[in-house]
Amino acid sequence: MGCICSKSSAVEDNNESISKKLQSSSTRTSELNVLRLSSSKRVEGGVDVKVKASLNEKKSNGSVHLYDDQNGRKKKIEKTEFTVIDHPGLGRVPKAIEGEQVAAGWPAWLSSVAGDAIKGWIPRSADTFERLHKIGQGTYSTVYKARDVTNQKIVALKKVRFDNLDPESVKFMAREIHILRKLDHPNIIKLEGLITSETSRSLYLVFEYMEHDLTGLVSNPSIKFSEPQVEQLHRIFKLCGSPSEDYWLKLRLPHSTVFKPPHHYRRCVADTFKEYSSTALKLIETLLSVDPSQRGTAAAALKSEFFTSEPLPCDPSSLPKYPPSKEIDAKMRDEATRRQGAVGEREKKVGSAARQEKGPRAVVSTKDNADLGASIQQVKHHSISKNRSELSYPHREHVSGNQGFPHRQSDVKETENNLSGHFYRRPSHSGPLVPGSGWPRGVKEVDNGPPVSNRVNLAKLSGLVASRTLLSEDQEPKPVPFLHRKPIEVRRSVEATNGSESRRRRDKKRIVDHSQIVNRRVPTEKSTPDGHGSSGNKIYMSGPLLASNNMDQMLKDHDRKIQEFSRRARGEKVRTQRK
Numbered sequence: 001m002g003c004i005c006s007k008s009s010a011v012e013d014n015n016e017s018i019s020k021k022l023q024s025s026s027t028r029t030s031e032l033n034v035l036r037l038s039s040s041k042r043v044e045g046g047v048d049v050k051v052k053a054s055l056n057e058k059k060s061n062g063s064v065h066l067y068d069d070q071n072g073r074k075k076k077i078e079k080t081e082f083t084v085i086d087h088p089g090l091g092r093v094p095k096a097i098e099g100e101q102v103a104a105g106w107p108a109w110l111s112s113v114a115g116d117a118i119k120g121w122i123p124r125s126a127d128t129f130e131r132l133h134k135i136g137q138g139t140y141s142t143v144y145k146a147r148d149v150t151n152q153k154i155v156a157l158k159k160v161r162f163d164n165l166d167p168e169s170v171k172f173m174a175r176e177i178h179i180l181r182k183l184d185h186p187n188i189i190k191l192e193g194l195i196t197s198e199t200s201r202s203l204y205l206v207f208e209y210m211e212h213d214l215t216g217l218v219s220n221p222s223i224k225f226s227e228p229q230v231e232q233l234h235r236i237f238k239l240c241g242s243p244s245e246d247y248w249l250k251l252r253l254p255h256s257t258v259f260k261p262p263h264h265y266r267r268c269v270a271d272t273f274k275e276y277s278s279t280a281l282k283l284i285e286t287l288l289s290v291d292p293s294q295r296g297t298a299a300a301a302l303k304s305e306f307f308t309s310e311p312l313p314c315d316p317s318s319l320p321k322y323p324p325s326k327e328i329d330a331k332m333r334d335e336a337t338r339r340q341g342a343v344g345e346r347e348k349k350v351g352s353a354a355r356q357e358k359g360p361r362a363v364v365s366t367k368d369n370a371d372l373g374a375s376i377q378q379v380k381h382h383s384i385s386k387n388r389s390e391l392s393y394p395h396r397e398h399v400s401g402n403q404g405f406p407h408r409q410s411d412v413k414e415t416e417n418n419l420s421g422h423f424y425r426r427p428s429h430s431g432p433l434v435p436g437s438g439w440p441r442g443v444k445e446v447d448n449g450p451p452v453s454n455r456v457n458l459a460k461l462s463g464l465v466a467s468r469t470l471l472s473e474d475q476e477p478k479p480v481p482f483l484h485r486k487p488i489e490v491r492r493s494v495e496a497t498n499g500s501e502s503r504r505r506r507d508k509k510r511i512v513d514h515s516q517i518v519n520r521r522v523p524t525e526k527s528t529p530d531g532h533g534s535s536g537n538k539i540y541m542s543g544p545l546l547a548s549n550n551m552d553q554m555l556k557d558h559d560r561k562i563q564e565f566s567r568r569a570r571g572e573k574v575r576t577q578r579k
């Protein structure tokens with residue numbers, strides 16, 4: 001049973017006025033007991049459920065308006081909020097506060113151990129919910145779908161399992177409440193209240209109801225994951241190794257083949273991070289486990305030798321200071337430099353070269369790459385990103401931008417660089433795995449305008465080069481000057497990375513550069529024993545197009561095309577050098 005607290009609900013029922021209880025609070029326990037006895041009860045799940053509900057409303061002045069929901073009437077009682085002066089974390093609250101909380105309907109076992117987690121809240125009554133059916137089971141909980149009768153809406157009630165006699169267990173559970181209460185974000189299910197009572201040994205967490213969970217979505221064959229989502233999984237498997245069959249079985253995903261990598265990938269975390277210290281590697285190894293049961297916990301990680309061995313973290317105040325500079329500023333500077341130099345000439349050449357080749361691939365100029373003197377590795381990254389993007393959306397415009405927000409031609413114009421007349425769009429990282437308002441079910445459905453290539457975004461994320469072109473179905477491929485800038489940017493970014501790396505080494509600072517890590521994930525020249533690792537400088541981009549039964553074949557096709565393109569690029573480069 002229980003009670004619930006909610007900021008926005010006017011709750012019915014209750015036999016006592018909460019004000020009376022508050023007046024008689026901490027010192028008059030016997031009276032409280034009497035009051036408790038007068039509450040109505042019902043049995044729910046074998047546990048006594050006492051009916052009492054009320055609502056609190058925080059006011060900016062620190063007071064709380066308590067609404068007695070007795071007989072459906074609201075009574076406002078202004079009262080100072082349960083104040084606990086600077087009482088961080090969870091734990092005991094002052095006795096007086098505990099008394100008030102108990103008077104408000106909280107069980108003493110909760111208030112005494114985790115008073116801070118429930119501070120300012122009042123439990124709501126289980127009777128104001130109609131439990132519908134079980135919808136899930138977690139490690140520590142059973143979740144039910146329920147109707148909040150008071151607010152006429154569907155909610156999820158999570159009954160947490162814990163030993164209310166064990167303070168550690170209560171604290172553990174209270175920590176979840178404490179954290180959940182702090183989270184207020186549209187993408188995070190909100191904790192709306194709690195159901196319990198003075199006499200109850202159980203606790204229900206009241207959440208907004210969510211129609212889906214990831215497992216549910218994954219098991220629905222009609223829902224296709226987008227290409228980058230599949231690709232991300234493959235990248236993880238390539239680094240961390242393919243999960244075992246047992247693991248897939250444990251997941252019980254009927255359509256898990258969609259996510260299974262076509263080959264068995266050997267775990268190569270140690271190889272990838274071999275330059276790191278052994279203590280760092282040990283930590284990374286435990287954290288990068290695909291199977292959560294094998295993964296190190298945050299608490300264990302903090303105890304890692306890595307944090308106590310040399311080089312120790314530096315004092316943040318000793319870090320170098322730089323003048324403000326943003327990615328966009330650097331790009332604008334590049335743009336200005338290019339306009340001044342002879343690059344314009346080169347752009348023309350590349351533009352015409354690109355036009356000669358029909359099809360989107362033509363826009364990747366190997367001449368350009370050669371001129372820029374970037375390593376073949378970078379050229380390949382560039383080519384691969386481009387190549388793959390084109391394979392995905394051969395007739396569409398490719399603009400790396402905000403994922404999930406399709407760009408129309410008019411949008412592109414808005415980003416035109418006034419100074420150069422070049423199309424300029426600021427690349428951004430891939431968006432979240434699950435876009436806020438539902439993800440696109442395949443690229444074709446995304447919009448009626450040019451889609452954003454998520455692959456390009458991924459490439460950007462991993463430090464690879466993303467090239468782009470502006471195309472429309474009835475247009476010839478238009479070379480975009482941005483093409484010329486990208487390799488420069490990459491070279492600069494690689495230099496910058498190297499620079500920061502050497503700085504790091506010099507300073508022995510432990511600043512983990514995300515892009516560096518990602519770059520190091522790219523397999524090196526060694527072939528993996530299973531023959532599916534990288535060979536030479538070839539980079540295996542993971543993941544085919546959208547979920548497909550023929551993923552294996554598609555991956556092979558991708559690789560073949562990438563190799564083909566790389567060969568052509570090399571040939572072109574050699575020819576250019578001979579001239």
Ligand SMILES: Nc1ncnc2c1ncn2[C@@H]1O[C@H](COP(=O)(O)OP(=O)(O)OP(=O)(O)O)[C@@H](O)[C@H]1O
Nearest residue numbers: 135136137138139140141143156207208209210213
């Ligand atoms: N707010 C909600 N709305 C709808 N369904 C929910 C809600 N919260 C949980 N569920 C369902 O209940 C299941 C169990 O959720 P719960 O949060 O207890 O466990 P978990 O987080 O998945 O696992 P664990 O507790 O082991 O970490 C979820 O997988 C989901 O299907």
